[in-house]
Amino acid sequence: MESRRSFLKIAGISALGAGMHPTLNAFASGGSDEGSKAVVKRNKEALTAVRWGMVIDTRKFHSEKDLEPIIKACDKIHNIPEFENKDHEIKWIWGEEFKHAFPEKDSEFLPDKVHHISFPVLCNHCENPPCVRACPTKATFKREDGIVLMDFHRCIGCRFCMAACPYGSRSFNFRDPRPFIPEDNKNQEFPTRMKGVVEKCNFCAERLAVGKLPACVEASNGAIAFGDLDDPASDVRKLLSANYTIQRKQALGTEPSVFYIV
Amino acid sequence: MLEFAFKGSNKYYAWIVALLGIIGIGAGFYFWQLVFGLGITGMSRDVSWGFYIAQFTFLVGVAASAVMLVIPYYLHNYKAFGKITVLGEFLAVSSVLMCILFIFVDLGQPMRVLNVILHPTPNSMLFWDMIVLNGYLFLNIIIGWKVLEAERNGVHAPSWVKPLIYLSVPWAVSIHTVTAFLYCGLPGRGFWLTAILAPRFLSSAFAAGPSLLILLCLFVRRISKFDPGREQIQSLSKIVTYAIILNVFFLLCEVFVAVYSNIPEHMDHLKYLFFGLHGHNALVPWMWTSMALMLLAIVLLVIPATRQHEGILTVACLAVFAGTWIDKGLGMIAGGFVPNPLHHVNEYVPTFPEIMIAVGIYATGFLVLTAFYKMAITVKEEVA
Amino acid sequence: MSNNKKIYDKGIVFTGLVIFLALITFPFWYNRGIAAPAPEPELTEKAKAAKECVLPADEMKTGHMQLLNDWRNDVVRNADRMYVNEHGKEFNMSLSNECLDCHSSKEDFCDRCHNYASVKPYCWDCHIDNPKEKM
Incomplete structure (x- = not known):
């Protein structure tokens, strides 16, 4: 067959x-x-969209502390390991200062607050993903609903996608991650990864399939909105039309699906 | 002809055994990497390619340089090179073999490598790299072997070899072009995002490869009765001269564009390589050494008196080889990853196991090179 | 290169061939007469009660690997997570959460045959083999 x-x-x-x-x-x-x-077939309760997108209202974050529950929710649900050695770090969503999240948009005269808060960064699920272009086995691919996913079964670990990603959103399993998943912070229903494959945020595809919103959205107290960018009536589109938003490294033509209200 | 590779002096056997020993040590370290994962290397989330991919990049150049013998001999009828084209082709064979091994040891899941064929993906440059590298390997084995065999038998090579030789010319250019395309098509990596990356790679290739070939020719003359010839070596040295000047010229073009435009994303990598960035400067002495070596080589090669002196020519070739090796085998890959796209500066230094695996692969390449050169030299001595 | 029909170094050639053949057939003569009987996978009560798996037991025995391979492509690549078999019974296409829900003892069910057949599927490098207990 x-x-x-x-x-x-x-x-x-x-x-x-x-x-x-x-x-x-x-x-x-x-x-x-x-x-x-x-x-x-698809689950009956599955959430579907033409192009999933995310709007992050950074006005609702006041310090690094506000990001913690969001990052923790993602780490737990996806069995993210914790390594002592920062070189081997696995990160799906994490906080960056403005000058790192938006290196070409930084200026010393921006409001103080912009320089003090931590901006959540994650895979942008680009409309034109360079990582998908680079992958030699289609182990990373763009799904019909715009989500850029990893097929861990197929990844050969060449890390071309990591070089291609202009957002540093991809992590490589430099060693077996399983012993490093914190005991009190793991999810029995979600697989771990094996050594030698690349991983990244999956927009919680496994949760959308059973009718749930992404974990970070749920944990964000309304600071992160998620919805169909193709649907003018969706929450994300309403936020986008009511606020000026920025994307990371727009000039590269990747067309990120993650937007920031600053 | 292969039987010639199994018959030699005690020194020859000692050299083979030494290489096998080094390969064994490298294989041991590779086994460790296979069990533990790539965590035994110095690579990181930010610098996700390191020494292996850098060596691959450098050796693609050495491989491509065989074309510098093929073009004058087969396209311009420059007869002198007929004597040594086979040396260039066999150098290409062993270099491509090392390239393939370096990519292989860099894979996180090497047992899945055939996924590249099972799920062919023409939009990936790595897919094309696999095709051109393997194609070039077979072209050079077939051409080198058939031409040498014909020489041994005192006949002309079969007529079907000619089209393969002509094909090998653009193919040689393609292997280094595709290798440059791996890097220069990536958005957000300012250091590589330059249209002259492929020309730059080719110029450094045509300097490094022929300079190694000169060194090999001088060595072959010393240890065997086959003399590659003074004229041949002098012609090669002129090729090296043009190529190394072009290489430095291209590099200066890059420096001008990055620095005069003042665009941080392009400039920061050069700053990191030559001056250090935010206190990180591991590569600074290497890069200046590379520049000094290449400039020294240019002086020695441009002046006819020094170029024609084979002792000084040896020094110049060593300088070219070491200078381009540092430039490509150390700076080119790490420099593209530091700073990372988020402008964090995390440096890369290869680890001991990583270097030992690389040394093991170099030993494998030299073993193959030795066997092929032994064959070629024995045939040359026979027909002389 | 020569047309001489004589085989040189006959002794060495044939000794080499004999050694080669002996080595390459080693697994056959080494294991003669000591082949272990084929194991029977042990079903849990829940699996026995369910009577029927996704496909009839025979088809599962011979084809579960192809089925799982298709499932992983359907789930990961096409977002189709529901399998409806020919009797209309629905299955959540998940190795850890559905297969192992019934076949909850990996040791008694999966490993027995895999060990016997000397296959080492790497499913468990990522998929949790006893999702109800500890990892």
């Missing part, structure tokens, strides 16, 4: 070249032997 599927994929690629995901998905749908009526 799988070999037939792979054959079709390869045949499809050689016949038509790159960038034909819809056709490939058509071939790849269905899950079981021919003749049986087994079907594979």
